[in-house]
Amino acid sequence: MNIKGFSFSAIESGIRYANRLDLGLIVSDTPCVTAGVFTTNQVKAAPVVLDKERLKAGRAQAILVNSGCANACTGEKGMEAARLTSAMLAAKLNIPEAMIQLASTGVIGEQLNLAAFEKGIPGLAESLNADNFELVAKAIMTTDTVRKIASTTVTIGKKEIKIMGMAKGAGMIMPNMATMLAFVVTDARINYPELHKSLVKGVERTFNRITVDGDTSTNDMVLVMANGAAENPWIDGDSEADRQTFQNALELVLKDLALQIVADGEGATKTITIRVCGAKEEDQAEQIARTVATSSLVKTAFFGEDANWGRILAAMGRSGVKFSPDHVDIAFGDVLIVKNGLAVGKDAEAAASKVLKEKEITVTIDLYDGKACAEVLTCDFSLDYVKINADYRS
């Protein structure tokens, strides 16, 4: 799995744990048009603050990422540490500091282990290799149980363009404008406004529509680097059709990664799509879907494989969106279990119970109040979620 002009590496630097990949590097041979979206949490990690400032120029050539420490709530000392790590890497790669994007994930409130970076960066730079993409995807894992990668190709102006992405995330997931870490590289030739627009629109319907536990992280970011090596006709705003083609391909990769995050949600045993239709406006459909998707009572019922639709209606009722409870239909998979706000009957409930034994479940809610639809993806709430999060730092 590789892509023209990019190389990758990852090492065990011992930032927090021994014998675990914890430092990763993505480097482009040439400066890339680069766009990013970042957490909207007011409490922002040091790398988020630094990256946003640097990305005003719309250019980057490398991403340095660590797990084991979020470098969040670390004050001026944390900012200084972030700058120092990028200075070390810039010297080693012989590129300007401003061309480096940083990302961190792990425990909040602890200072970065600079010694581990100092010791690790030379080896990291020396082991750069076109085939190490997957290794970086492993280095960014924390409570993740699997590495998450996705890719696609698309043709624009008879040139084949490749898009490859990786992501991490399993808890503290209710992205708002961005998600946990995701890095996408492409050889597309595209200018900054078009890349940024494609990313923002792509994230809106993918990472911003998933939730594991309703908690928005301090470190969320999605970065896309485009090096232009595919030599396609410039995507620069002249052809909206080409941009749309690129955006669709990008969205496919983002959606794939977002799905992998929910499926690997902390302690999750099932993936659940909450689909709300028949709303007046899409944002109302989304708000109802999100309230249902974050309800602890709904999510524990899915873990128990209990077709407890009353909890779904109760969650809808506190969503803040007006609707008529006695017009609502609810289906689990293909099984209609609620018609006009009332139970369909024992047979339907028995059939729905069978649907709930699946690993992937779609709940469709129809409000009969309009034509707008929206989906939010979530996972169930299991005993292991509590175990993982009661133990996380110990």
Add this chain to the structure above:
Amino acid sequence: MNIKGFSFSAIESGIRYANRLDLGLIVSDTPCVTAGVFTTNQVKAAPVVLDKERLKAGRAQAILVNSGCANACTGEKGMEAARLTSAMLAAKLNIPEAMIQLASTGVIGEQLNLAAFEKGIPGLAESLNADNFELVAKAIMTTDTVRKIASTTVTIGKKEIKIMGMAKGAGMIMPNMATMLAFVVTDARINYPELHKSLVKGVERTFNRITVDGDTSTNDMVLVMANGAAENPWIDGDSEADRQTFQNALELVLKDLALQIVADGEGATKTITIRVCGAKEEDQAEQIARTVATSSLVKTAFFGEDANWGRILAAMGRSGVKFSPDHVDIAFGDVLIVKNGLAVGKDAEAAASKVLKEKEITVTIDLYDGKACAEVLTCDFSLDYVKINADYRS
């Protein structure tokens, strides 16, 4: 435990389970001034709809309550069932139907077992007794592990007034204008506007400031019946001091009951008070406190007795209230663990870990941005919460 002019009874009617108290009755010898606050969930149970309509007159003489079935999401058939049960009781007690308030709690989406009411109501009426208050408190329990009662006395115009309350609730608890079921009886002589005002203000700072799981029920209600038997000078708006005295006493009972609900939160092992100070406005302090108090990550960390203050700051950051992260102080009990947004150090963390072993913990957050404060009470998020809610209907 009794109060002039009120009698109580409870029986095992078999609404859903055998050998469990599930039908309770509170009756006043004379019509009472009665005020109520009800769930703001758009999906309202049949008894909530009926009670609100009847309480426009500000009078009631009896409360009939059942556990085992919420009579919510049951449509016109559920409304008809509610009316039928009150007609049965009205005939037996020989009082107008409109003087009966109904309350139900239990599974959502199932129709009421009318046969159980028909069989049970005669015995219920015949066993009315001044000393059975606690028995009714037991009959309204669902996942509650203990019955919840509270009482106080206060003197107004040289007359001693008694206030006695009961409540139930352990899950689906984030009351909004009201909570799960709570019934208060008093012998105070007070008119409807003053009683209603005292109740609304009292609930605002008690039941509306607790959360177990962030889910607002379809059946929440708090009812207060005042029969005037204390013969105190009328509390009718002429003396604001007397009303305030009554409200303080009522608030004491409501707060006591609210605390008991949180302490008995589904699976809870600890009670946690999130106190936010130094805010510009009280509602901003409350919004931050509520976001922290409902965060699954914060609540699982308390279960794990982990002084994970990073999760508290992360939750504050997504609360929607503006504040300066680098001015924030956080203390666990008396132990300051975060100063100006940064960790105080290892010694403070060790001391905070000791605080976390307690059963009752106060977290104090200071924003240094104003003088307003607010508290929200919550409990930790344990393995048993998931077990209880994955199994609830089975």
